[in-house]
Amino acid sequence: MFAKWMMKLSGPFRRSIRNKLILTMILLATLPIVAITGLAAENSRRSMETEVINTNLSNMKWTGVYLGDQFTQLNNLIYTVMISPHLSDYLASAEEPNLSSQFTAQRNIIDTLTNLFYSAGNHVVGVEMYLKEYNKLFTVNASRNDIQSPAVVPAPYKQLFDRDKDFMITTDSSDGTKFQLIRSINRFENQEKLGGISLQIRWGVLDQTLDLLGRGNEHTVFIAGADGKVLYQPWGSAPASGTLSRIADTGESQGYFRSDHEYVFYNTIDPVGLKLVTVIPDSFINQSAMATMNFGLIVGAVSIGVAVLVAVVLAWRLATPIVNLARYVQGFGMMKEREVRLSNRVDEIGLLETKLDQMSHRIREHIRTEYIISLEKKSSELKALQAQINPHFLQNTLQMIGSMLFKNSPAESYGVLRSLSDMFRYIIREPEDLAPLRAELNHLNNYMQIQQQRFAARLDYRLQVDEGALNSLIPKLTLQPITENAFFHGLERQEGPWELEVKVSRTGEDTLIVIRDNGVGLEPDKLAELQRRLTSRSGKLWTYGERIGLSNVASRIHLHFGGSYGIQVESREGQGTTVTVTIPL
Incomplete structure (x- = not known):
């Protein structure tokens, strides 16, 4: 089916030298322009791609620095509690039997956490401190201000102790707009973990800094943990699982890679070790380069149109004499009487026309002679066949009739003779x-x-x-x-x-x-x-x-x-x- 379609499509070019010449001229004129236009458009796209990559790498670097400063400031808030003399007093008096001293120490801890909560700003929505040895959980937020003795170690702190980490950042499971920054309280002598202090913070505190990366319509920006899991995504579509796996496996602190139809930029946020990630689709770069490419395409299209017009005119003028000669050769008949025609042209094509006409006259005479001889031969063969047939039938049939005359009725014999007569009439008279x-x-x-x-x-x-x-x-x-x-x-x-x-x-x-x-x-x-x-x-x-x-x-x-x-x-x-x-x- 495909071969027939290709034969039909190529038919006009195989049968006409004019069409071949026009097609060749068009290809010779347009292919260089198309190639140059394509290369210019591709170079424009690559330049835009390089600019976008360099710009985003720079933005990721400075945004990561600013985010690191913010996390450092939040971390310093926790240090104000850890170096507070009230925490040391509480750890020293917790084992004393004097309830009055214990109450005073606990009250001082609550006051310290309260001062931290109100001085941290609107983005800090809660402060907690858990002391593992005494199983005490201090909680301060807008609606609570109390001390508890939980039945089990709270989950964030248990995870901190089990993994033997000094700090952790986890997303609030009940509210994705918040996260907990947890830092352990260690004994100075042997770094034994005595407990932990955590801040509940709104992710929105980072939005102003993340705006430095730009909010493209198709951009995706998120912060991921060391395991590649998304902790916070202010805008954009959900990243693919393969993208998250590659981010978790990368050993570089900063860089980018290209996946299917998108560019992924990443940067490690010091000192917390989180990954800042920006995903930019290919279409963003293509759209950015489209304005430059459109200009090149318009110039290329105009050039191609002019080249095609010039190619058609030149091919038409060059091929027209050859086409006329071909039509002349196609028009004269070998068996048709005609006089030798002299061409009006004086160039090589005119010479071909005259010589072809003379050759056709000689071929016509030869064909006429061969045709007459062939007809006479075929007529002789058919007549010889006819002569061979007649004696054959006469011999067999007369022998049969002779035997029938002795034993059949006259009517039956007449029927056979009638059939024989009709047979010879068909053979001889037609x-x-x-x-x-x-x-x-x-x-x-x-x-x-x-x-x-x-x-x-x-x-x-x-x-x-x-x-x-x-x-x-x-x-x-x-x-x-x-x-x-x-x-x-x-x-x-x-x-x-x-x-x-x-x-x-x-x-x-x-x-x-x-x-x-x-x-x-x-x-x-x-x-x-x-x-x-x-x-x-x-x-x-x-x-x-x-x-x-x-x-x-x-x-x-x-x-x-x-x-x-x-x-x-x-x-x-x-x-x-x-x-x-x-x-x-």
Whole structure:
């Protein structure tokens, strides 16, 4: 299917040198412009890509510095509690039996945490301190100010102790807009973890700094933990899991990588170790470069249009004389009488026109001579075939009539003579070599009437005809020789009843005539040899011998209708033979 489509598409260029020249000129004129325009557009896109990469790497670096400063300030808030003398007093008096001293120490801790909460700003929404040895949880926020003894270690602090970390940042599971900055309280002598202090902070405290990265319509900005899990994402679509895995696996503190259809920039936020990530899609760079590319494309399109116009004009002027010469050669006929025409051109094409006309005149004379000789040869061959057929039928049929006159009634003998008379009238009086199938079947019926008279007790003859095929033309004496061969080669050597069936049908634009007998059939080697002779194109119209062979009939069909028509033979030894004649409908 694809090959046919390509042949149809390339047809106008294969048949016309003008179209080839026009196409070649267009390609030579446009390909360099297209290549230059494409390279310019690609260079513009790459320049924009380099600018975007460098700009974002710089923005990521400075934004990371500012975020680090913010986390440092938050961390310093925790240090104000850790260095507070009230915490030391509480740790020293917690084991004293004096309840008054313990209460005073706890009150001082609450006051310290309260001062931290109100001095930290609006983004700090809560302060906690947990002391593991005494199982005390101090909580200060806008709605609470108390001390608890939890049944189990609170989850954030347990995670801090189990992982033996000095600080952690976790997202609030109940509210994604907040996070906890937790730092452990260590014993100075052996760094044993005594507890931890945490600040509950709104992520929004970082938004003003994150705005330094720009808020593109398709940009994605988020802060991820060391494991690649997203902790805070102020805007953009959710990142792909593959992107998060590559961020977690990277060992560099700052850089970028390109994934499917996007650029990913990352930077480590000191001192907390979080990852600041910006994801920019390819379309952002393409859109940024589009303005420059559009100008180049417009200039390129105008240049291509001018180049195509110039190429078409030049190709048309160069190819027109050649096309005119081709049309002239196509126009003169080899069998048509005409005078030698002199060209009005004085260049090489004019010389070709004059010489071609002279050559065509000489070829025309030669063809006329060969054509006349060929016609006379074919006429002689057909006449020789006709002369071969007549004695053959006369010999076989008169021998049968002579035997019938002694044992049959005059009416039966007259019927046979009438059939014989009609057969010879068809053979001798019809000058044309082609006859309607209707006339050929009548001739066959006359022959079969004689055979039925001869073999009435043994022969079963059936004829089935499609009336729509009776006007098909067929070479004269095609069917009767086939049935005669059926008797001679098949039925006469077959014991028992004889069957001979002739069926005429239409198949598409063809007429099929099937002649089947139940004779002795053909041996495989003889069948193969017969099929080879039937498909050969030897050009002979007859073979030598006493009978008209199937190859004679096949050669005549090939002569009139071409190689796609002819005779096919199928036979099985002991079961009969089927001969199929194919002619145009």
